[in-house]
Amino acid sequence: MTTSVAAAPNETARAEPHRRLQGKTVLWLGAALVLISLVTASAQGAYAIAPLDILKTLWAALFGGLDGSPEQLVFMNIRLPRLLLGVAAGAGLGLSGALMQGIFRNPLADPGLIGVSSGAALAAAATIVLGSSYFPELPRTIGSWPLVLMAFAGGMAVTLLIYMLSQSEGGTRISLMLLAGIAINALAGAGLGYLNFLATDEQLRNIQFWLLGSLGGGRWSAVLLVFSIVFVAITAGLFCARPLNAIALGEAQAALLGVDVERIKRRIVLVTAMAVGAITATTGIIGFVGLLAPHCIRLVAGPDHRIVLPGSAMLGAALVLLADAVARTIVQPAELPLGVLTAFVGVPFFLLLLRQFKGRV
Amino acid sequence: MMKNTPHAPQPSSINRRQLLAAAGAASASLWLPAHAQTSAKLPRLVTLGGAITEVVYMLGAEGQLVGTDTTSLFPPAALQTPKVGYMRALSAEGLLSLKPDAVIGTTEAGPVVVLDQLRTAGVRVDLIEADHTWAEIQRKVQVVGRAAARVPQAQALQAKLDADWAAVQKEVADAVKSRGRKPKVLFILAHGASPQVAGGKTAADAMINFAGGINVMTVSNGFNGYRPMTAEAMAAAAPDFVLTSTQGVEAQGGLEKFWARPELALTPAFKKRALVQLDALELIGFGPRLPQTVRALCQQMVLA
Numbered sequence: 190m191t192t193s194v195a196a197a198p199n200e201t202a203r204a205e206p207h208r209r210l211q212g213k214t215v216l217w218l219g220a221a222l223v224l225i226s227l228v229t230a231s232a233q234g235a236y237a238i239a240p241l242d243i244l245k246t247l248w249a250a251l252f253g254g255l256d257g258s259p260e261q262l263v264f265m266n267i268r269l270p271r272l273l274l275g276v277a278a279g280a281g282l283g284l285s286g287a288l289m290q291g292i293f294r295n296p297l298a299d300p301g302l303i304g305v306s307s308g309a310a311l312a313a314a315a316t317i318v319l320g321s322s323y324f325p326e327l328p329r330t331i332g333s334w335p336l337v338l339m340a341f342a343g344g345m346a347v348t349l350l351i352y353m354l355s356q357s358e359g360g361t362r363i364s365l366m367l368l369a370g371i372a373i374n375a376l377a378g379a380g381l382g383y384l385n386f387l388a389t390d391e392q393l394r395n396i397q398f399w400l401l402g403s404l405g406g407g408r409w410s411a412v413l414l415v416f417s418i419v420f421v422a423i424t425a426g427l428f429c430a431r432p433l434n435a436i437a438l439g440e441a442q443a444a445l446l447g448v449d450v451e452r453i454k455r456r457i458v459l460v461t462a463m464a465v466g467a468i469t470a471t472t473g474i475i476g477f478v479g480l481l482a483p484h485c486i487r488l489v490a491g492p493d494h495r496i497v498l499p500g501s502a503m504l505g506a507a508l509v510l511l512a513d514a515v516a517r518t519i520v521q522p523a524e525l526p527l528g529v530l531t532a533f534v535g536v537p538f539f540l541l542l543l544r545q546f547k548g549r550v
Numbered sequence: 551m552m553k554n555t556p557h558a559p560q561p562s563s564i565n566r567r568q569l570l571a572a573a574g575a576a577s578a579s580l581w582l583p584a585h586a587q588t589s590a591k592l593p594r595l596v597t598l599g600g601a602i603t604e605v606v607y608m609l610g611a612e613g614q615l616v617g618t619d620t621t622s623l624f625p626p627a628a629l630q631t632p633k634v635g636y637m638r639a640l641s642a643e644g645l646l647s648l649k650p651d652a653v654i655g656t657t658e659a660g661p662v663v664v665l666d667q668l669r670t671a672g673v674r675v676d677l678i679e680a681d682h683t684w685a686e687i688q689r690k691v692q693v694v695g696r697a698a699a700r701v702p703q704a705q706a707l708q709a710k711l712d713a714d715w716a717a718v719q720k721e722v723a724d725a726v727k728s729r730g731r732k733p734k735v736l737f738i739l740a741h742g743a744s745p746q747v748a749g750g751k752t753a754a755d756a757m758i759n760f761a762g763g764i765n766v767m768t769v770s771n772g773f774n775g776y777r778p779m780t781a782e783a784m785a786a787a788a789p790d791f792v793l794t795s796t797q798g799v800e801a802q803g804g805l806e807k808f809w810a811r812p813e814l815a816l817t818p819a820f821k822k823r824a825l826v827q828l829d830a831l832e833l834i835g836f837g838p839r840l841p842q843t844v845r846a847l848c849q850q851m852v853l854a
Contacts, residue, residue, distance in 0.1 A: 235647035259646070262671050267642045333662045389775045391638065391658055398639045405641060406663045522617060522644030523635025 210489050212496040219486075219503030223276070226507040230272055230514040235521035236263045266409075274407035274415060275513050276506045278472055281419040281464040283505020284426050286479030287486070287498050288457045291433040293363055299480040300465040302370045303458055304347035307377035309469040312343020314384040314396045321392070333406065336399075337470045344466035347373060352458055360451045363440075401526030402473040404513050411471045422464035423502055429453055429460075430494040437492065476528050478505045481535045488546045508535055592699055593674075596648055598637040598655030601837030602678070603628050605690050608707055608838050611698040617648045619655075624831050642667040652697040656680050682756035684715055686836055707838070714841040719760075722848045726762040733851050735763040736789035736819065739776060740798030740808070741830075747784075749773040753834035758793065760840075761847035785816035791851055792819045795830035826850045 210218075232240050238260045246264050249255045255265065285300040293302065301307060316339040351373050355366035385393060432453045435443035440450050468475070486500035512530040519525055596617040597603040603622035606615055612627065619637045622628045634645055637655055642664045645653065652674040659665065659677060668675050676693045680686055688708060695704020726732060737754035739746045747767050748754035751774040755765045766789040767773065792814065802808040805825070814820045832843045 235641065235644040237647065259649075259671070263643060263646050266670055267646070267667055394636070394638050395660075403639070405639075406661060408663055408666075517641065517643060520635070522632055522641065522647050523620075524639065524641035524644055526639070 209491045212490060212493060215486065215490040215496055215500050216503070219500050219507075222507045223503050223510075226510040226514075227272060227276065230275070230510045231268065233514040233518050234263075234268055235518065236260070236268075238264055238268075267407075270409050270412045271404050271407040271513070271517075272510065274404050274412045274471065275510045277412070277416045277419040278404070278468045278475060279478060279506035279509030280502040281415075281422060281468045281505075282475060282478040282509070283482035283501035283503070284423055284498055285461040285465050286481075286505070287483035287494070287501035288426055288429065288433075288461055289479070290483050291429075291494055291497070292436065292454060292457045293367060294437065295367070296484065297480075298367075300461050301374065301479075302367065303461060304351045304370055304373050304377065305344040305462050305465045306469055306474055307374045307381075308347025309340040309344035309466060310400060310474060311347070311377045311380045311384075313340040313399050313470075313473075314381050314388075315339070315343075317395050317399070318384045318388045318392050337406075337411070340470035341466045344469060345462060347377060348458065348462040348466070361454045363454070398526060399473040400528070402475040402528035402531075403516075403524070403526055404472055404509075405524065406471055415467050415471050418467040419464050422460045423499075425456060425460045427498055429457055430498050433494040433498075437494075472527070474528055475509065475531055477532045477535045478508055481539045482508065485539060485542055488542045508538075593651035593697060594649060595694075595698055596634060596645060596650040596653045597622060597694075598634070598640070598653065598659045600624060600628075600831045600835045601687075602654050602656070602690055602694060604835075604837040604839065605694045605707075606698065609691075609694060609698060609700050609703045611694070611700055611703075614698055616650055617645070621831070621835075624829075624837075640664045642671075646671055646673070652676060654678070654694055654697050680753075680836065682751070682753050682836065684840075687711065687838060687840055690836075691838065711838060711841065718841045718845050718848075721845060722760065722762045725848050729762075729853060731853065732762060732764045733790040733853050734766040734769065734788065735791045735793050735851065736766045736784065736787065736817070738779060738792060738794045738798065740794055741801050745779045745798070745802075745811070745813075746776040747779045749775055749777060751775065753836055754793070756836075757833060757844065757847065760844045761851060763791070763847075763851055779811075779813045781813045781816065784813045787817075789817055789819050790853060791824045791826055792817075793826045793828075793833075793847075795833055796827050797830045799827050 231243055232238075236259075238246075242260050243264060246255070246261045249261070250265060255261055282300060286298075289298040289300055289302060290296060292298075313336055316336050320335060320339075351366060351369045352361070354369035354373070355361050355363070357365060381396075385396065388396060432443065432448045432450075435446045435448045436450060436453065438446075443450050465479075482501040482505040483497055485504055486497050490496045490500060508531060509527075512534045513527055515534065516525045516527050516530045592611070592614050594616045595606060595611065595614045597606055597615065598619040598621075600621045600623055603615070603618050604624055606612060607625050607628070615628075615631055617632045617634045618628055619634055621637065622631070632648060634640060634648070637659045638661070640659065640661070645664075645668060650673055653659075653665075653668055654676045655678070657677045657679050665675050665677075674697060676697050678686070678689050678693055688711075691704050691708045691711065695701045695707075698704075735758045737748040737752075737758060739748065739754070748765065750765065750768045750772055755768060758765045766787045767777075769787070794808070799805055799808050802811070808825070809820065809823060819825070826847065828843060828846065831837065832839055833847075
C-alpha cells in the first residue's frame with residue numbers, strides 16, 4: 190500500500206495496470222451497496238417474516254397502524270434496531286479506519302491503534318469480573334448499561350493517555366503516538382489477561398463473547414445514541430478529507446499548504462475515539478472492518494480522501510450488515526459471534542481485490 | 551433464509567408452513583385461527599440448562615419442548631430438539647422464531663438485553679437462582695410445573711424427589727458415622743488442556759458435602775470458584791479421592807493419561823488410584839437425578 194500512502198492524490202501520469210473508478214461512481218456504487226445490503230439483511234432472520242409483511246410493517250410504522258402482531262413486534266423491536274445499529278457501527282468503524290490510516294500515513298493503522306478498543310475491552314472485562322462482586326445489585330437495577338458506560342469511559346481514558354504520551358514540544362508526534370499506542374495496547378492486553386485469570390467460568394465466557402462482538406444488544410435507546418454519535422463523527426470526519434490529502438504529502442508539506450496539522454490530528458483522534466468508543470461499548474469488538482474497508486476503497490478508487498472517507502463508511506456499513514445477516518441465520522435459532530464473521534466475510538473479499546489490483550499494492 | 555440447518559428440523563418445518571401461510575394469505579385474517587388454536591394448547595417451552603430440560607422430561611412435558619440450549623444433553627432425546635445456542639449468548643429473534651410461550655433458565659442466562667426483548671414480545675421468562683442447595687431443585691420442579699401448566703404433576707414429582715432425598719441423606723449420615731472420618735475429596739474440572747479444581751460455592755463443592763465428603767480445596771487457604779490445578783497445591787492439600795467427570799477423563803485421553811498428570815503424582819489419592827468419575831451433567835448439573843448421584847457418590851467414596 191506504499192503507493193497510495195506516500196504518493197500525491199492526483200497522480201494521473203503514472204502508468205496503471207487497471208483504470209481506477211471515478212470517485213463519483215464509487216460513491217454511487219457504495220450507496221447502492223448499502224441499500225442492497227440493508228434490504229437483503231432486513232429479509233433475513235430466524236423469525237420468518239415475508240418481505241411483503243416487512244413493507245407493510247414499515248408503512249404502518251411510518252403512517253400509524255401497527256397492530257402488534259408477533260411479526261411486527263419482532264421486526265420493529267429486534268430486527269430493525271439491529272440493522273440500524275449495524276449501519277452505524279459499520280460506517281463508524283470504516284470511517285475511523287480511513288481517518289487513522291490517513292493521519293498515521295500507515296496502511297496497518299486501525300482504530301484500535303489509539304487504544305480505544307483495548308481500553309473499552311479492559312473496562313468491560315473489569316466490569317464483568319469485578320462488577321458482580323462489588324456492585325451485585327447494579328445489573329438488576331439498570332440492566333446492561335453499566336457495561337456500556339464503563340466500556341465507553343475505558344476507551345476514552347486509554348485514548349487520552351496515549352494522546353498525552355505522544356505530546357512533545359512541537360505538538361502531537363504521530364510516531365510517538367504509534368509507539369505509545371502499541372505499548373499501551375500491550376499493557377491493556379496484560380490487564381485483560383489478569384482479569385481472565387480472576388474470572389469465573391461464566392465470567393470468562395461473558396468476556397469471550399463480548400470480545401467477539403455482537404449486534405444483539407441493539408435496543409432503540411442504544412441505537413439512537415450510537416447513531417447520533419456516529420453521524421456527528423462522520424460529518425466532522427468528512428471535513429478532514431482535504432487536509433488529509435495534504436498530510437499524505439508529509440506533515441511539513443501540509444503545513445506549507447496552509448493546513449493546521451495539529452488541529453486536524455486532535456479532531457481525528459477525538460472523532461475516532463468518540464465513534465469507535467460508542468460502537469465498541471454497545472457491540473463489543475468488531476474486528477477487521479476498520480482495517481479492510483479503507484484499503485478496498487483505495488484499491489478501486491485511489492487514495493483521494495474525499496472518496497476514501499465516505500466510501501469506507503459505506504463499505505463498512507455494508508460489510509457489517511451482511512456479516513450480521515449471516516451471523517443471525519447460519520446456526521439459527523442460535524447465533525454466531527459477529528467478530529468471527531466480519532473476518533470470514535471481509536478477508537476473502539479483500540484478498541480477491543488484492544489479487545485483482547496487485548499492481549497497485 | 552437458511553431453513554434447513556441440520557439440528558433444527560422441527561422449527562424449519564414450522565417456519566416454512568408459517569412463511570407460506572403469511573406469503574399466501576392476504577394478511578392477518580388467516581393468522582387469527584392459527585393463533586387461537588395454539589393458545590388453547592399447552593404452553594410451548596424453551597429450556598436453558600440441562601437440569602431444567604430433565605425436569606421437563608420427568609414431568610412428561612417433552613411434547614411442549616420447542617427448543618433447548620447446548621447444555622441440555624439428557625435424556626438423549628433432548629439432543630434432537632432445536633438448539634438455541636449457549637445460554638449466555640442467546641439470540642432474541644432465534645428464540646422467538648420457535649414461538650415459545652415461556653423460556654425457563656437459570657439466572658446465568660443472558661444477555662440481559664435479549665431477555666428484555668423476549669419479555670417485550672410477550673414471552674414469559676422464568677429465571678431460577680442457582681445456590682447449590684436442595685431448594686434449587688425444588689424451585690426448578692415448581693417453576694417448570696407452573697410454566698408448563700402441569701402443576702399437579704410437578705407436585706407429585708416434588709413429593710417423590712423429597713422422599714428420595716430424605717432417604718439418601720439418612721444413608722449418607724449413617725455411612726459417615728460408620729466410617730468415622732470424612733474423606734477429603736478433590737474435584738477436577740478437566741474438560742480442557744488446563745484442568746481446574748473446585749473451591750467453595752461451586753456445584754461440585756455442594757455435591758461433595760452432600761455425599762459425606764470434605765472438599766479438600768476449602769480446608770486450608772480455601773477459595774471460592776474454580777482455580778487452575780498446580781502440583782504443589784495438590785500435594786499440600788493431600789486429597790484421599792479425586793472426583794471428576796467421565797467427559798473430563800475422556801478429554802484427557804483415558805484413565806492412564808489422567809493419572810499421568812504431574813499435578814496428581816504426590817497425592818494420597820494417586821497411590822491408590824482413588825478416582826470417582828460420574829457424568830458431568832449428573833455430577834454438577836443440579837438436576838432431578840441428584841439423589842441417585844449423591845447415593846452413588848457416597849457409596850464409591852469408601853476409605854480403605
